[in-house]
Amino acid sequence: xxNKKIASLARLKxxxxxxxxxxxxxxxxxxxxLHVGHIKYLAQARQKGDLLVVGLNSDLSVKxxxxxxxxxxxxxxxxxxxxxxxxxxxxVIFNEDTPLKLxxxxxxxxxxxxxxxxxxxxxxxxxxxxxGGKVFVIPYVKNRSTTGLIKKIQxxx
Numbered sequence: 001x002x003n004k005k006i007a008s009l010a011r012l013k014x015x016x017x018x019x020x021x022x023x024x025x026x027x028x029x030x031x032x033x034l035h036v037g038h039i040k041y042l043a044q045a046r047q048k049g050d051l052l053v054v055g056l057n058s059d060l061s062v063k064x065x066x067x068x069x070x071x072x073x074x075x076x077x078x079x080x081x082x083x084x085x086x087x088x089x090x091x092v093i094f095n096e097d098t099p100l101k102l103x104x105x106x107x108x109x110x111x112x113x114x115x116x117x118x119x120x121x122x123x124x125x126x127x128x129x130x131x132g133g134k135v136f137v138i139p140y141v142k143n144r145s146t147t148g149l150i151k152k153i154q155x156x157x
Contacts, residue, residue, distance in 0.1 A: 006080070012092050023108070025111075027045045027053075028057070028114070030062045039090065041140075045087070045136075052090075058093070058095045058106070065097070075093050103127055111135045111136070117137055
């Protein structure tokens with residue numbers, strides 16, 4: 001059975017058009033190996049509105065960003081794991097280098113990114129702010145990262 005929380009952009013736009021009352025929060029990322037930092041980040045992002053949409057980098061875009069050895073998990077597996085989280089309402093996979101196309105199509109009220117971004121450098125922030133929306137940077141959970149986990153696993157082989 002297909003997970004209803006994993007949506008194409010077309011289906012997601014239709015759902016959001018029909019539900020204009022809820023405040024939509026958008027975030028994006030690779031979410032390759034889910035860890036406690038991701039869980040806390042997504043829970044905090046969800047608290048900024050009524051509905052959390054996660055833009056998930058496709059396998060191809062992760063390879064461009066992180067290198068040939070990534071992702072560890074396929075986009076379909078990563079989408080399923082994210083969709084299983086209570087804090088996540090929808091997951092939409094994107095192939096582009098940035099989520100700008102998604103942000104322009106979805107028109108979220110709130111845009112959230114992790115602590116390694118400055119507000120004015122976040123892709124889509126100008127578009128969200130120009131519509132009266134808000135942009136938030138959520139601090140990282142210290143010493144928690146997918147890259148760190150991979151290094152730890154490799155070290156312990």
